[in-house]
Amino acid sequence: MKEYALYKGDELLGIGTLKELAEKNGVKPSTIYFYISPAYKKRGNGINRKVLIKLD
Secondary structure: OOEEEEEEOOEEEEEEOHHHHHHHHOOOHHHHHHOOOHHHHOOOOOOOOEEEEEEO
């Protein structure tokens, strides 16, 4: 299974699959996956911006 790291600024919110991160943050897996999309990246680099990083 693919694992991801979810950050909010410099703070690590969690590491796990899309489903695990979604459950931990109270959102749908599609919302978590949206954080890695080009559309979300175009929205700016605010402090509260979440970043999803795919782990190898």
